[in-house]
Amino acid sequence: MPQKRDSWAEPYKIKMVEPLTMTTRGQREKALEEAGHNTFLLPSELVYIDLLTDSGTSAMSDRQWAGMMLGDEAYAGSRNFYRLEAAIRKYYGYKYIVPTHQGRGAENILSQIMIKKGQFVPGNMYFTTTRLHQELAGGRFVDIIVDEAHDPESLFPFKGNVDLDKLQGLIDQHGADKIAYVSIATTVNMAGGQPISMANLKALRELTGKHGIRIIHDMTRVAENAFMIQQNEAGYGTKAVAEIVKEICALTDGATMSAKKDALVNIGGFMAINDWDIFEEARNMVVVYEGLHTYGGMAGRDMEAMAIGIEESVQDDHIRARVGQVFYLGQRLLDMGVPIVKPVGTHGVFLDAKAFLPHLPQTAFPAQTLAAELYVDSGVRAMERGIVSAGRNKETGDHYYPKLELVRLTIPRRVYTQAHMDVVAESVARVYEHRDNITGLKMVYEPKYLRFFQAKFEKLPK
Ligand SMILES: *Cc1c(COP(=O)(O)O)cnc(C)c1O
Numbered sequence: 001m002p003q004k005r006d007s008w009a010e011p012y013k014i015k016m017v018e019p020l021t022m023t024t025r026g027q028r029e030k031a032l033e034e035a036g037h038n039t040f041l042l043p044s045e046l047v048y049i050d051l052l053t054d055s056g057t058s059a060m061s062d063r064q065w066a067g068m069m070l071g072d073e074a075y076a077g078s079r080n081f082y083r084l085e086a087a088i089r090k091y092y093g094y095k096y097i098v099p100t101h102q103g104r105g106a107e108n109i110l111s112q113i114m115i116k117k118g119q120f121v122p123g124n125m126y127f128t129t130t131r132l133h134q135e136l137a138g139g140r141f142v143d144i145i146v147d148e149a150h151d152p153e154s155l156f157p158f159k160g161n162v163d164l165d166k167l168q169g170l171i172d173q174h175g176a177d178k179i180a181y182v183s184i185a186t187t188v189n190m191a192g193g194q195p196i197s198m199a200n201l202k203a204l205r206e207l208t209g210k211h212g213i214r215i216i217h218d219m220t221r222v223a224e225n226a227f228m229i230q231q232n233e234a235g236y237g238t239k240a241v242a243e244i245v246k247e248i249c250a251l252t253d254g255a256t257m258s259a260k261k262d263a264l265v266n267i268g269g270f271m272a273i274n275d276w277d278i279f280e281e282a283r284n285m286v287v288v289y290e291g292l293h294t295y296g297g298m299a300g301r302d303m304e305a306m307a308i309g310i311e312e313s314v315q316d317d318h319i320r321a322r323v324g325q326v327f328y329l330g331q332r333l334l335d336m337g338v339p340i341v342k343p344v345g346t347h348g349v350f351l352d353a354k355a356f357l358p359h360l361p362q363t364a365f366p367a368q369t370l371a372a373e374l375y376v377d378s379g380v381r382a383m384e385r386g387i388v389s390a391g392r393n394k395e396t397g398d399h400y401y402p403k404l405e406l407v408r409l410t411i412p413r414r415v416y417t418q419a420h421m422d423v424v425a426e427s428v429a430r431v432y433e434h435r436d437n438i439t440g441l442k443m444v445y446e447p448k449y450l451r452f453f454q455a456k457f458e459k460l461p462k
Contacts, residue, residue, distance in 0.1 A: 008324020011317040012414065015062060021045050028376050036456025037372045037441055039381050048379030049420050050412070054347045056102075056260035056267055057412035061312060064264065064305045071301025080303040081294040084270075087307040091242065091314055092219070092249045094272030096279035100290045101297030103220060103258025106271035107133040109285050110216065110256055113278055115139035115180040122170055123183035124162050125149060125190045128389060128450055130183065130218060130256075135394065139180055142170055149191040150403040152341040152352045157232045159194035159343075160187055160225070162204050176211035185218040186225035186248060190385060192406065193221070193326075193345020195228035198236065198247065205251045214275075217252035220261045224346035227319045242314040254278070261347070264309035264413060268302050322346075326411050328418065332425040338432050341406060348410035351428065353386060357435055362387050362401055364440025364460060370407045370431070372457075373438055378427035383408045388443075389452040 023031075023046055035041035039052060050057065060068075072078040085097050100106040107130050115121060117138030123130070124145040131141045144166040148156040162184070171179065182204065187195045208215055226244035229236050236244060249255065254273035259265050271286075273279050283293045290297040298306075312318055323346045330344030339355035353367035360366040367386035374380050386405035393400055409424060431438075445456035 008321050008328065010321045010325075010414070011315075012061070020048055022048065023379050025376065028379055032372055032376055036445065037368065037459065038452075038455055038457060039371050039375055039383060040453050041456070042375065042381060044381075046379070047375075047381040049416060049424060050381050051348070051409045051424065052381045052383050053408075054261055054410045054412050055258065056265070057415065058260075058264045058266070058309075059412070059414040060264060060266070060305060060309070061414075063312070064308045067304040067308045068301040070304050071299060073300045075295075076292055077294050078300040078303065080300040080307070083307040084303040087310045088270065088272060091245065091310050092222075092255070092272065093246050094249060094255060095274045096272065096276065096283075098271045098273075098279070098282045098286050098293060099296030099298055099303065100269045100271060100286065102260060102267060102269040103218075103256055104129040104133065104269075105290050105297060106256035106258075106269050108136075108289060109282050110254070110271050110273075111137040111139065112285065113281050114214075114216070119178055119180040120170060120174060121180050121183055122167055124160050124185055124196060125188050127185060127189055127218065128391075128452070130185075132450065134180075134183070141183075142166075144170070144182075145188065145191065149188065149194060152192070152339070152350075152355070152404060152406075155342055157195075157228070157343060158197040158200060159191050160185070160196035161200040162196070164200075164203055164207055167204070167207060171211055171213075176213055179211075179213050181214040181216045181253075182208055183216050183218060184252065185220065186222045187228070187346055189220070189347075190389075191345075191404070192341035192350040193224070193347045194343075195225040195346065197233050198229050198244070198251075199233065201248060201251045214253040215251070217249065217255040219249065219255045220258045221347055222248055223262045223313045223319050224323060226314075227323055228346060241316050241319050245314050259306045259309065262313045263306055264313050265302065265306045268298050268306045270296070322411075322413050325416075325418070325421065329409065329411065329421040329425060332421070333428060336425065336429045336432070338428055341404070348408050350385065350404075351382075351407040351409065353405045353407055356407075356432065357438055357440075359436070360438075360440040362405060363399075365443070365457065366440065367405045367407045368457060369438060369440050372441070373431050374407070374427060377431050378423065380409075380424050380427050383410065384452055388455060391451055 111133040115137040148154040149159040259268040339352040341350040390400035441457040
């Protein structure tokens, strides 16, 4: 292993820069008004530091850019597909691979094949697109994450763990054949980027194995999860992140991947599965929804960049700097006394909007409000992860009221500097200082699916 430094400083230097627009408060107020107080609807040109998402926003390495020039854009059998397939087998260990344009493309195909109408899909909390595809396929999501995950104050280091009693209860009540599969995310995005422990995953494997239930792995941030296991789980301190990643994958039967996160590319994804029959069906279906089974909606060059990105993503030095930067921002906010989800997650810092704006009821959209205020203050763009993201219960038509009402400051990989993190922390602190003057929002336009992307709001009067 390379020698450890105290600082998390980056294992790379900057070779190309992208200038940013500096805006005035007046310009930002106008832009926010036009965007209906929804940060998703802001033009990125009017954003200074963009922490909307870590999805597809990574900086690629010079090796990845060089790989782009090696794109084989043949319709069928592109050599980049075989490179990608080899990288997935080598670093993740799954047998069969179906490329897709991004994670949700894989979720669509997998859900349609593996879920029968009326079946349950238990998971360690939900993710927006994942649950929607499960529901569209006729499944019913059941949250089996540990209770600690719903408590932003709990310091439990593995808040992504499954509560095995909750799963056992579901099996006892409905029978194993009513469970399509168990859906496990590494890390759990909606809980604030929280990891699952290897011990919990092993116990889950044992329990599901007894009942013949498969585990499907939402492996979007598996390297970050592996890093947290290395840091905090007994017996893993001397193992390389790459080794731990492979061990996680080996405990599951298949996966969906949004390569726009961990794997350091701007677009791409795949479905992986160890079962030949499911693979055959998926390979057939991908042609309908994504493209031929050797490109799945990606260009050859995209697949090449992904193959290289996967390799870079599991290097200890890379992941230590990536998560180190997120922890740096988290620690600054903690030192300032700002309420955030603890422990700090691996891909972002999550502001606890209920504690930040305790005078706002959840129906006044506190997290949506806070994200809007932050943008006006400094041009920092964040994202709501609360009642707007949670959507509505299909049966009752009412909002879901999630316990967690969060604003996500998501850090793109290899993009911003420590000074940028300081600007963000200072802006959050400024908004916190005048929090008592902040009024909530009302929703004036609501799309049917994944409403948080396009919903519009107006400011409530004082
Ligand atoms: C981003 C994400 C997805 C969906 O992937 P896309 O590439 O955005 O379609 C699924 N699960 C998790 C946990 C994610 O973060």
